[in-house]
Amino acid sequence: MSRRENTALPREVVEIGVVAGGLRRMVDRMGDRVAFGAAALASLAAVALIALVIDRVVSGAMPSISRFGIGFLWQTTWNPSLSSGVRDSNVYGAGVLVYGTVVTSAIALVISVPLGVAIGVYLSLLSSGRLAGVVGPLVELLAAVPSVIVGLWGIVVLAPALHSTIDPALHAALGWLPIFGKPGTTGLGIFDAGVVLAIMVLPILAAITRDLFANVPRELKDGALALGATRWEMIRGVVLDSTRSGIVAATILGLARALGEAIAVTQTIGAGTAIHASLFASGDTLGSRIAEQFIGAVSKLQIASLFYCALILLVMEFLASIGAQLIAGRSVRVRGAVI
Amino acid sequence: MAAIGGRHPLGTSAALHRRRRIDRLMRGSATAAAILAVAILGIMIGTVVVNGASELSIAFLIKDPPGGSLVGVAGGGIANAIVGSALLVVVATAIALPVGVLIAVYLTEFSTPRTARPIRMALDLLNGLPTIVTGIFVFGLLVASHGQSGIAASVALAVVILPLITRTTQEILLLVPKELRDAAHALGVSRWRTIAGVVLPGALGGILTGVVLAVARAAGETAPLLLTDSIFSARTSINVFGAAIPNIPIDIFSYSESPFPAEHAKAWGAALVLIAMILLGNLTARAMLSRQRRRLGWMPTSQR
Structure with missing residues (x-):
């Protein structure tokens, strides 16, 4: 579209065009931000997921860690029995x-x-x-x-x-x-x-x-x-x-x-x-x-x-x-x- | 080497004979190793087909198992588990797909080497996470407080397939020619319109391939389900937020540990259904992938 045709248009139409162009630019800027934000957020979620896995597993293991400590790694007793008469009942390694x-x-x-x-x-x-x-x-x-x-x-x-x-x-x-x-x-x-x-x-x-x-x-x-x-x-x-x-x-x-x-x-x-x-x-x-x-x-x-x-x-x-x-x-x- | 030219000035020496013999031996061993691997696959699938075929029938596919106190009896089917497995996999894919694609978009379109490194590392760690640990994690996250449910199982499966979907998507996004992106930028197209209108449509086939592979992988996972979704009724259930949902892998696992021959037979029948679905998915994905790569001008590494 040449400039002369443009000026021949009624003023209102030109204004609408300008507004629409601005709107498009605004949408584009917003879109860029949203796209970047969503992608970055998802990536952050992957990193957070690993942290969450570690947190859940460690907190689930906590009672056993505080009870048996590092010795859990080499102790060979694994006895889920709960009856108090049994030796080493409820002891795990x-x-x-x-x-x-x-x-x-x-x-x-x-x-x-x-x-x-x-x-x-x-x-x-x-x-x-x-x-x-x-x-x-x-x-x-x-x-x-x-x-x-x-x-x-x-x-x-x-x-x-x-x-x-x-x-x-x-x-x-x-x-x-x-x-x-x-x-x-x-x-x-x-x-x-x-x-x-x-x-x-x-x-x-x-x-x-x-x-x-x-x-x-x-x-x-x-x-x-x-x-x-x-x-x-x-x-x-x-x-x-x-x-x-x-x-x-x-x-x-x-x-x-x-x-x-x-x-x-x-x-x-x-x-x-x-x-x-x-x-x-x-x-x-x-x-x-x-x-x-x-x-x-x-x-x-x-x-x-x-x-x-x-x-x-x-x-x-x-x-x-x-x-x-x-x-x-x-x-x-x-x-x-x-x- | 004294042996050279020992018998004939230009003839082959004993040393060369020895070298050639070793060469043939080693090449033969490598070929034998490849044949062995293919033979193992053949025997494994053959066993499943032979043992499973006798159990397989229309009734096996469309009937629920005989529930209640009837343990170890023949008859009934695994319809409840087929429906349940399909549902779990669909929900897991619905969770993992958008996240996986967004991560791949971030890594290929937005990231700098410094921001990419921790994300790649997290994905590598997720990929290497033993699936039983994934199960324990989701148990600690959801099951400990809310009990076993379909949604817990789907979340666990989503964690398993997330790195898979991300990797295949990223691989295919990298294949979309840089010229296409440059052309879009030169025309003044904004970044998000380039991604949504040029990059992602160009990579659609590859992303679908990743989804098919992920579905095949999720369908066979047993360890995460064991902790999140293993105590279920014999009835078909489609409420993922309710009680545990029947599924094929757990059926195979518990039937295979059962003392009743009738249940062993059911394990083989269920294994045949599962392996047919998984092999079909893999072959489809492979065909799609080679078509996609040809379209985007990819060459196998051996020809590069």
């Missing part, structure tokens, strides 16, 4: 659970880290594009199977299969180690839970290491091959070597997943109450004890002690998350500086 959590997670990592890294190598470097396009999503689908179904499968299929094959074989070959004691014929145990956790951690490790390896600069890989290295020598010398800290970070993330899993472990660990040397015996973890006892808890102190277990998990999780970030962050910075 998470020693057995901390041990079970650490050992099941260790088993899970021993199995899943080499396998996960191997799958990452396969998906990023060895398979042709089309095959990787099928296998990759299938491995990721494994992560989508709900833990309650993995656990059900663990009870009915995996545990009996392990009991008749792997358990006796390990006992025969390495039976002189107390951890591979005589496997029982029935019943679930720490080893079953560890293998179930390995299956749940595997897709996480495979997905992270695949992306890690795919991002190693092509020139480095080609350079190694041009110098006469075989594919494996290139993978070992260039790819695995340059992504070492990334692999460690991925392992920590896998560990975090294994530490916190409750349902599938509850179903397969056999709900033991003592520490056994043998991995084939029953045990329990922090998460699975919460899942087993929370709803049927008989006293306030038992509930508080289960909150205390959750607090230990929370601290483990935060340490793992921060550790993974520090390590991965450093590796990214180092790589950025070199290339």
